[in-house]
Amino acid sequence: MKNYIVYWFVLMSATIFGQATHEAGLVSDNDLYISLKRDQYYTNGIEIFYRSLGAVTTAKRAKTIYEFKMGQYMYNPQTAQPKNIHYHDRPYAGYLFAQAGRNHFYRDESVFKINFQLGTLGPASGAEQLQEGIHKLLGYKKVIGWEYQIQSTLGAQIQLFYSRKLLPKIANQKIDFNWHAKADLGTIWDGFTTGFTTRITLADPLLPVYNSGLYGAAMNAASQEAGEKKEFYFFITPTVKYQLYDATIQGSLFNDNSPLTYGIKPWRFFAEAGLKYRKNNWNLSYSYIYKSLEPINNAVKSHRYGSIAASYLWN
Numbered sequence: 001m002k003n004y005i006v007y008w009f010v011l012m013s014a015t016i017f018g019q020a021t022h023e024a025g026l027v028s029d030n031d032l033y034i035s036l037k038r039d040q041y042y043t044n045g046i047e048i049f050y051r052s053l054g055a056v057t058t059a060k061r062a063k064t065i066y067e068f069k070m071g072q073y074m075y076n077p078q079t080a081q082p083k084n085i086h087y088h089d090r091p092y093a094g095y096l097f098a099q100a101g102r103n104h105f106y107r108d109e110s111v112f113k114i115n116f117q118l119g120t121l122g123p124a125s126g127a128e129q130l131q132e133g134i135h136k137l138l139g140y141k142k143v144i145g146w147e148y149q150i151q152s153t154l155g156a157q158i159q160l161f162y163s164r165k166l167l168p169k170i171a172n173q174k175i176d177f178n179w180h181a182k183a184d185l186g187t188i189w190d191g192f193t194t195g196f197t198t199r200i201t202l203a204d205p206l207l208p209v210y211n212s213g214l215y216g217a218a219m220n221a222a223s224q225e226a227g228e229k230k231e232f233y234f235f236i237t238p239t240v241k242y243q244l245y246d247a248t249i250q251g252s253l254f255n256d257n258s259p260l261t262y263g264i265k266p267w268r269f270f271a272e273a274g275l276k277y278r279k280n281n282w283n284l285s286y287s288y289i290y291k292s293l294e295p296i297n298n299a300v301k302s303h304r305y306g307s308i309a310a311s312y313l314w315n
Helices: 004-019 127-138 225-229
Strands: 022-028 041-053 061-076 093-104 111-121 155-167 175-184 189-201 230-246 267-279 282-291 303-314
Touching: 022 282, 041 093, 041 303, 061 127, 093 127, 093 155, 155 189
Parallel strands: none
Antiparallel strands: 022 041, 022 303, 041 061, 061 093, 093 111, 111 155, 155 175, 175 189, 189 230, 230 267, 267 282, 282 303
16 A cells, blocks of 8 residues: 555656646846846837647647737837937837737647737827836836827737748757748738747757747646756847838827827848746746837937746646
8 A cells, every 4th residue: 555655646746747738927028128228119018928738639730729918018219208209219109918829839840820919009008107107116217208109099910920940950959940930910010020040958958849938838738748847048039020010100000190100111120039948847038139220210229128038837
């Protein structure tokens, strides 16, 4: 009986700790994560997400993950204390949204995601109140200029994402290469993005994309995956985007009542580099992001900010 109890405990421990079918986490973007002096353009973003591992698997599909997300994005000019409207080289704007999606991860390490989003752009997003509250809490200068923000409009978006492993004969357990493409269609953003992600391990061998946190696939239902619970790697992702429409700069598709808008530069370049770490139930990451010019404005500059993410996995 004693041996049976020990055996049962070991078996159950392996099953419980080898499985993780739920994940919840937080993503925080802010230009203060790279400089205490920066407070401009895409100045703050926060996302709270929950993922659940689906039961749909096939000979080709390793896993299906359902994802739900809520978030808020905040934009302001070159400073949150512009002297007057002539210093607004980018409009103030806030976007609040909820999102639901289904993500498919295949055994050849390709990925397909589809996400649907509903939200509101404008005063109802609460971005003005949040920024003013943060500045007051941290003792920063008072925010001025939100009366010129982009006015209210409904956000309805669909996002399609596809990724595929490149050069599989060259890729190995220390480095790999992945190509991705994304389409954003809706009332807030319309555009197409393509780029490449390179992973370089800093410790353990790279996990397959369908078991990695790279695109949010760290969950596993099978206890035999228990050995694949650690990863620590550097990644770099250069991308090119063709932007057709950006309501946070151009205002609503349905009206022209925003007091200040600009045209947009259609071609944009992004670069992201950072670290991703996973140990048992925790996923952590930090990245540095560069964005090229977005509004058509002689005063506007390129932009840089940092992103921090943390999530917890459980069965």
